[in-house]
Amino acid sequence: MTDETAGYADFEFERRFLVRSLPDALRDTPALIVQSYYLSDGGYALRVRCQASGVDAGLGPESDAQDVLRRHAGAVDFAAVTVKGPSAGGTRYEAEREIDPRVGVELVRRGGAQVLKTRYAAWLGADGWSVDVFGGANSPLVVAECERSGPVVELQIPDFCVTELTDDRRFSNESLALDPYSGWSAAFAQELARTGPRFRQDFGPNTTIPSG
Structure with missing residues (x-):
């Protein structure tokens, strides 16, 4: 870590787009991700995430987080507890601590408001992207x-955004856990x-770049 980025250790910098x-x-x-939010209030959040790399669970609108986690618990290879503050200008306080995946699975099983998703990673233009x-x-x-x-300045934005x-x-994961997209997508x-x-x-x- 350089001196310039050392002061950013507990912050995340990101820009997000609808696809x-x-x-x-x-x-x-x-990567299959199942996460529970134990607090979501005014941009402050406390989250436990479980991730299973290489798993495509075929998620759809009928998928249930608890059922999916039960079926793929043995494949979970990463878990973490994360504390977040409100986002402002693409900057957000985030302190993360990795935990034993088995403990993470049990925490997600036992409480919180849950979010279920499949994450894909791609290198597009000058940056790595998560989708x-x-x-x-x-869903969807x-x-x-x-x-x-x-x-995140002077960004090359893929044309699928x-x-x-x-x-x-509204689109933060902790908000989606409490007020899912399906209830207000039409609005x-x-x-x-x-x-x-x-x-x-x-x-x-900004510049636009082709995605394929």
């Missing part, structure tokens, strides 16, 4: 994010049709 359809060519090396395809009550939501060790969600608390579609897509310009010039 309508993820190209099949990018659906490689999936989350949600299951259960948040797809969100792409670019995270860096410092502010429809509009920017950075700092839109958001009307909102987007009325306002049009938005891409923030206060992080320096």
Whole structure:
């Protein structure tokens, strides 16, 4: 870690975007993620995440987080407890501590409001991207994010990104755990049709790049 980034150790810097359809060519090396939020209030959150690398659980709108976790508990190879603060300008306090996967599985099984998704990773343009395809009550939501060790400026945005969600608390995972996308997706579609897509310009010039 450099002196410049040392002060950023407990912060995350990311920009997030709505995706309508993820190209099949990018659906490689999936990771199943099941996570519980034990606190979600005003942008503050306490989360336990379980992740199973290489697992495609075939998530859909009928998928149940507890059932999926039960079937794939043995494949969980990463778990962590994370404390988060409110997001502002694509910057958010985040302190994460890795824990034993077996403990993580039991914590997620025993409580919290849960989110279920498959994460895909891809290198697009100058950055690595994560694309989350949600299951259960948040299906068919797809969100792409670019995270860096410092502010995400002058970003090359893949052409599959429809509009920017950075700092839109409705799309934070802790909000989705309590108020799933399926309950307000139609209203958001009307909102987007009325306002049009938005891409923030206060992080320096954006450029659009092809995704395939």
